[in-house]
Amino acid sequence: MADLLALTTDPAAWAALITLVVMEVVLGVDNLVFISILSNKLPPEQRTRARRVGISLALILRLALLSTLAFIAGLVAPVFTLPFQAPLNAEGHPLFDLAFSWRDIILLAGGLFLVWKATTEIHHTMDPTPSDDLLDKKAPVAMNFGAAIIQILLLDIVFSIDSILTAVGMTDHLPIMIIAVICAVALMLVASDPLANFIHDNPSVVMLALGFLLMIGATLIAEGFGVHVEKGYIYAAMAFSAGVEALNMASRKASGKRGGPPAH
Numbered sequence: 001m002a003d004l005l006a007l008t009t010d011p012a013a014w015a016a017l018i019t020l021v022v023m024e025v026v027l028g029v030d031n032l033v034f035i036s037i038l039s040n041k042l043p044p045e046q047r048t049r050a051r052r053v054g055i056s057l058a059l060i061l062r063l064a065l066l067s068t069l070a071f072i073a074g075l076v077a078p079v080f081t082l083p084f085q086a087p088l089n090a091e092g093h094p095l096f097d098l099a100f101s102w103r104d105i106i107l108l109a110g111g112l113f114l115v116w117k118a119t120t121e122i123h124h125t126m127d128p129t130p131s132d133d134l135l136d137k138k139a140p141v142a143m144n145f146g147a148a149i150i151q152i153l154l155l156d157i158v159f160s161i162d163s164i165l166t167a168v169g170m171t172d173h174l175p176i177m178i179i180a181v182i183c184a185v186a187l188m189l190v191a192s193d194p195l196a197n198f199i200h201d202n203p204s205v206v207m208l209a210l211g212f213l214l215m216i217g218a219t220l221i222a223e224g225f226g227v228h229v230e231k232g233y234i235y236a237a238m239a240f241s242a243g244v245e246a247l248n249m250a251s252r253k254a255s256g257k258r259g260g261p262p263a264h
Contacts, residue, residue: 017176023166024184026235030216031058031159032188033209034114036196037121038148046145051192054152059185061160066167066177075103075161103161104224110158111220117151118213125206158220208245212238 032055039050065071078099100108163184167177199205215237219229 013173013176016173017180020167020176020180021183024163024180025187026231027159027163027166028058028184028188029235030212031155032192032195033199033212034117034155035152035192036199037206037209037213038151039196040200042145042148047196048193050145050148050152051196052189053149054156055185055189055192057149057153058156058160058188059182061156062163062181062185063178065160065164066174066181075106076101076165079105099226100224103165104226106158106161106224107220108224110155111217111222111224113154113158114213114217114220118210118217122207122210122214125203125210202249204248205245208241211241 035051035054039047039054042050078101080100082098082100163181164177167180199209215234219234222229
């Protein structure tokens with residue numbers, strides 16, 4: 001208790017908390033976009049519940065991982081090394097690391113899953129109605145609740161480990177990590193429905209979000225091979241793309257108010 005009271009009067013602790021909350025929120029955007037896209041494939045009456053369950057699982061996983069910091073620290077220790085020479089860059093250094101830890105394996109698996117899932121969804125978006133279903137008015141929904149929750153849980157594990165390793169690297173105080181994680185997940189819970197509804201109501205945003213997931217998946221694969229990708233560049237590219245799409249949406253809205261060109 002004395003340690004907690006000491007932290008409340010320590011400006012450095014407050015600065016670490018605010019910084020960590022911001023970092024956790026930024027890292028949580030990837031998780032939230034995936035949950036939003038996946039939940040929108042469910043029947044309307046199940047979407048909100050799926051989002052709440054998925055985000056609640058993310059909180060439980062993060063808190064559970066925080067309680068096993070020694071285990072988390074062990075995830076970065078190499079468990080095997082591939083028996084061949086990595087290609088060298090112009091400076092004579094290996095292009096990627098051939099020693100893999102459990103964290104690397106999890107990031108690789110998560111990245112491959114995200115790339116596969118985003119590619120599948122892009123294909124479905126481009127060709128949403130197979131010819132065999134055109135005559136079937138009672139075609140089943142694209143996904144059931146259980147399958148959606150399992151896929152959300154799998155990605156929750158990947159993003160939770162990345163989130164906790166970031167927290168561990170920024171502060172040594174467990175209470176600060178716990179408060180930051182709870183605040184970030186609470187913000188995710190508040191933003192989940194508006195974001196999912198916005199994505200659902202704007203079809204062009206769906207393709208943009210899937211493109212984000214592809215980029216995030218490729219980044220996770222690179223991180224799994226030991227190639228550090230500066231997150232600032234990734235989020236700057238995402239912000240720029242979102243800004244361009246916002247301008248396109250504003251342009252379409254203005255064109256609609258003016259009557260726009262006649263439909264062909």
